[in-house]
Amino acid sequence: MTFLVLTQTRSYTKTAEQLYVSQPAVTQQIQRLEEKLGLKLVYYHRPKLKITPAGEELANFLQRTRVQANQVLERIQTPNKFQEINFSTTRSLSEILAPRLIKEIAVQDAFRKISCHVGNTKQALAAVKTGSSQFALVEGNFDKQKFDYQVIRAEPFVAVASCKHPLVQRKSLTWSDLAKETLLVREDGSGSREILASLARAENVSLDDFEHLIVISEPLLIRQLLLEGVGVSFLYRSLVKEQLRKGQLLELPMMENGQTTHDLYLVYAKDSYFKKDYAKWLDILN
Template sequence: MDQSLLVFVTVAEKENFTRAAEELHMTQPAVSQYIQTFERMVGTKLLERNNKYVRLNKAGEIVYHHAKEILGLYTRMQCLVDDLMHTASGNLPIGASSTYGEYVLPHIIAHLREQYPLIKPTITIGNTKEIAELVASHQLDIGIVEGNFKHEKLHIEPIAEDLMFIIISANHRFANRKEIQISELSKEIWIVREEGSGTREATEKMFDKFQFHPHNIMEFGSTQIIKESVKEGLGITLLSHWAVRKEISLGTLKMLKINGLPVSRKFSLITQATQFHTKATEVFLDILRKNEALPELNMNDY
């Protein structure tokens, strides 16, 4: 691996030569020399420097983006070679959209660690679009996301079904109704996820399906914030059964029974479109595809 590339990326992320030197266990003059050599090789300045900060300029942003991808490819290559002689071990960078990452993935990771304690997973949470971009740029080995999308650089396959329900506070006036028409909810405040979220996509599809257009919508960037807001009576929402299992069992949230619901959607597994995967990735994919560690849905709770 080109050491200059690693030094450049570290300086860009630390925004400081001294901190970068400490991270790399090098002297500051050595770091400066690597940067100067690298800039000469590229043919232009990449960093804006002053006494307070070091920042990427326009050329630096381009080089940084590609440098991250190159370093990711190098790390992946080295892991694949190491795997030829060893059992499944090492780092496993995983990305997941919030519903799966926060409410399902911990069960999968626990199952993985029981069988393969030498694998060290790291988890990045983001919306569907963000996770797909990180996998495509080789910064993540695996992504699990909500919603439907296509990407020319990625292999995409459905791995699990998710059921989504309209959720209200236990103190809502409809909480004890046995059945309700969705048209009765038009004047409610609907709390939805941000654009790019799989949960938001499912909500929009439900609105279209019922030709239903709420008068009041609030957009929040976190499922946990939405749940807390609904519990406090701020509005109602559409959420995955995995996200509300605990609150439903405790009685702090209620699920409305409406004809045509629940909404069904798929979680999809995304990986690089290649036949080569590390052993750590392969065993994790095997667990995912068998669905053997997914938390079960008990419809009696609803």
Template sequence: MLDFRVATFLCVCQTMNFTQAAKALNITQPAVSQHIRFLEEAYKVRLFHYENKKLSLTPAGCILYKRLTALKNDEQALRAELHSRVTEIEEIALGVTMTVGEYAIIGPLAAMLRRHPERNVKLRFGNTTQLLQMLAEGTIQMALVEGYYPKDQYAHYRYSTEDYIGVCAASHVFAHGEPRTFSDLLGERLLVREEGSGTRNILERNLALRGMKIEHFIHFTEVGNMHTIIGLLCRDCGISFLYKTAVEHELANHMLREIQLLDFSMQHDFDFIWEKGSIYTEQYQAFGRELAACARDVARGGDVRNEMEIVPLPEQV
């Protein structure tokens, strides 16, 4: 069990405010200061720097925050592991982005659950930014993301590589003829996900490489749900950029078509990520490998139960 002063330190790191941390923890501000001083004396380093009324972590504080976050999350995973020894039920909390959860994981996850009836999976949805926060808070143990994330801060395992494309209604007529480059699309209505979404972040980075922003489109509509974006696309209400896996049905049935551009062609990885340095890395890798194998088998139209040996996740020692 981690020292209660660790919880204080992590809370201050999240709020960057002693008063807010005291309120969140239901203790006094002097108690918060005392807990931080104790840790600084124990580790013989300064953890925070205060300048211009702004609190920030020192380099040593950043290291301690990363390590203690991993330890806190591992402790929660340890509690679940110990409980599973009593109930004989495995449990894992997995966060997924909207695109992954709605279009890229259902079949593989169903195959895995059929193989492992003893396994409980807590599936949490959020955009990439929200999932990174859930990892930091320990709400989830792993995340499957399709956006950019700081790879140096997380352990990761590739789930799949997906095509990222521009799409419009099959009957859509462009105002100035078929587009050849990104700039030819600026007169169109762009349907785009909310800020923090991996799908949007990829588009923003591609636009930035060309000196462009989403706001350069004459019209754009921000939508926080992929189903709604696809529905609007099918009704010829604009264009969008998203993962091909999300619209394979609509493309195959000629409801939507791909926008072919000379200056745009890309693929992007869907990655499992978890806290770097976790003692459960081997277990998380095994989970990721198995689900990725299920995905490949589902794509081939096979039955994963007949082709893979059923093995439990590795035990921790």
């Protein structure tokens, strides 16, 4: 507990105040923990206290364990019912998958409270890592050694533009052609941006090669700008399904590596007590 509080306060003094002990007592406890584990957990980089990578990993584990222990206790006290379902989702999947999942859980009445946090892939995974979210819906690449996960489905990731955009008249397009256009792209930390950058790299193109780049964190705003004829973008087909059906947006005819499918994931902490519950929800999300 002392070490976990220290990683949050980054101060021996504040940690001592929170735990109602002396500062020397906190220092001694941390030193004994380091000696027992044979690891350096903290160090000073004046004027701030820093946590080593090993310390960060231990703190994340302790936090996840504490959160999950409370969740297990709640499950035992109220069998077959979550007191709270707390999850994160990327902005793209907040439109594609999260509403369906929340609706199904609500219909089952298997909860007291549902909390859904929307961000990018990096933020969603960080929430699972620290235990502040039980699971996450993500589409970006991640270190699969650090999490348990289930593949929900493969989703087409396509280049799109307004039906009035000059490029839709072309029979085929290269990445060099696209680089002359305005590209609407998600922010750093977004799984969609990472996938797009990877596709471009496969054709020896960087996002920096585009003459005009507009960075936007919200898929909804990207769609609105596309409909206004501003630039081109790469999005999951499900995000623009209605606009494609109505002919307002069209898929661009990329002749090179410009369209692909990418797995969507339900990600949770390794060896989670609730793994079976999460597996049941896959049918809902498919």
